Amino acid sequence: MSRYRIAVHITPRRGILDPQGRTVADALHTLGFADVRDVHIGRHVVVELDAGDAKEAERSTREMCNRLLANPVTEDFEIAAVEAA
Amino acid sequence: MRFGIVTFPGSNCDYDAYRAVVDGIGEEATFLWHKDHDLQQSDVVILPGGFSYGDYLRPGAIARFSPIMREVVSFAHRGGPVLAICNGFQIACEAGLLPGALLRNESLKFVSELVSLRVESTDTLFSNRYELGQVLRIPIAHGDGRYTADQQTVDRLEGEGRVVFRYIGGPGDADEWWSPNGSMRAIAGIVNDAGNVLGMMPHPERAVDLLLGSSDGLGIFESVLARVTA
Numbered sequence: 001m002s003r004y005r006i007a008v009h010i011t012p013r014r015g016i017l018d019p020q021g022r023t024v025a026d027a028l029h030t031l032g033f034a035d036v037r038d039v040h041i042g043r044h045v046v047v048e049l050d051a052g053d054a055k056e057a058e059r060s061t062r063e064m065c066n067r068l069l070a071n072p073v074t075e076d077f078e079i080a081a082v083e084a085a
Numbered sequence: 086m087r088f089g090i091v092t093f094p095g096s097n098c099d100y101d102a103y104r105a106v107v108d109g110i111g112e113e114a115t116f117l118w119h120k121d122h123d124l125q126q127s128d129v130v131i132l133p134g135g136f137s138y139g140d141y142l143r144p145g146a147i148a149r150f151s152p153i154m155r156e157v158v159s160f161a162h163r164g165g166p167v168l169a170i171c172n173g174f175q176i177a178c179e180a181g182l183l184p185g186a187l188l189r190n191e192s193l194k195f196v197s198e199l200v201s202l203r204v205e206s207t208d209t210l211f212s213n214r215y216e217l218g219q220v221l222r223i224p225i226a227h228g229d230g231r232y233t234a235d236q237q238t239v240d241r242l243e244g245e246g247r248v249v250f251r252y253i254g255g256p257g258d259a260d261e262w263w264s265p266n267g268s269m270r271a272i273a274g275i276v277n278d279a280g281n282v283l284g285m286m287p288h289p290e291r292a293v294d295l296l297l298g299s300s301d302g303l304g305i306f307e308s309v310l311a312r313v314t315a
Binding site: 074 | 142143146150178179184185186188189190191192193231233234235267
């Protein structure tokens with residue numbers, strides 16, 4: 001068993017109204033970032049766990065996302081990084 | 086008839102629900118602790134409002150794993166009536182008892198006010214004492230009440246008469262749909278496909294006596310009583 005640190009990005013699903021993202025996009029436009037097309041605000045979750053290898057750590061984290069960390073109705077998730085802790 | 090009211094850490098409308106049952110309709114109520122495994126022979130379960138588990142992760146996301154929720158879900162699957170109010174609605178969605186999810190209000194602000202709801206379906210366990218189209222004055226108090234589901238789900242809810250309450254009273258037109266929180270199609274309350282679970286963001290338990298500003302919420306408790314004791 002080795003210890004892994006896994007980072008997960010959870011974002012509102014495309015097409016679902018994201019008022020925080022919209023408000024921040026408006027603020028960025030006001031600041032002069034006229035090229036900003038869209039902003040989405042989500043959560044960044046870091047899980048540390050023990051697993052046989054990186055693949056197993058990732059598989060386990062994916063299941064955590066499906067069952068708890070992300071809401072399958074409204075959110076998408078992406079495993080951003082798996083690294084030995 | 087006995088109402089079981091679940092108390093999660095962070096529930097804050099459990100006593101209001103208790104008073105609505107005991108004083109409002111003169112029935113028995115008992116509190117069900119989140120760590121318990123026993124519904125104490127309740128005929129109806131209420132998932133009350135509040136901020137269970139501090140709304141950590143997402144409102145309702147942690148509460149659905151409470152020991153008592155296993156019993157509530159199996160009670161609901163057996164056809165037992167479940168009234169899920171505000172945070173209870175969020176928990177019921179997270180637990181898969183109702184479709185969809187409640188997201189952060191479109192305004193990004195907590196909204197606490199008396200609103201108008203239109204009764205959209207009277208053929209349910211929870212609304213049979215109302216008239217179709219009747220307008221109720223019931224308070225809301227939430228930051229995460231924007232009902233959201235995929236288009237197909239919302240169409241199905243509408244088609245099957247499962248949208249029970251809708252917000253109305255937009256500026257300029259009192260009869261027009263209007264979402265104080267950005268809910269799709271101004272949905273304020275829905276039932277599951279079997280009709281025995283009602284989820285609603287407004288608080289009927291806070292509208293059971295004119296002293297509270299409205300007694301329009303009593304009809305929900307009376308509807309359940311009429312149907313379950315029938």
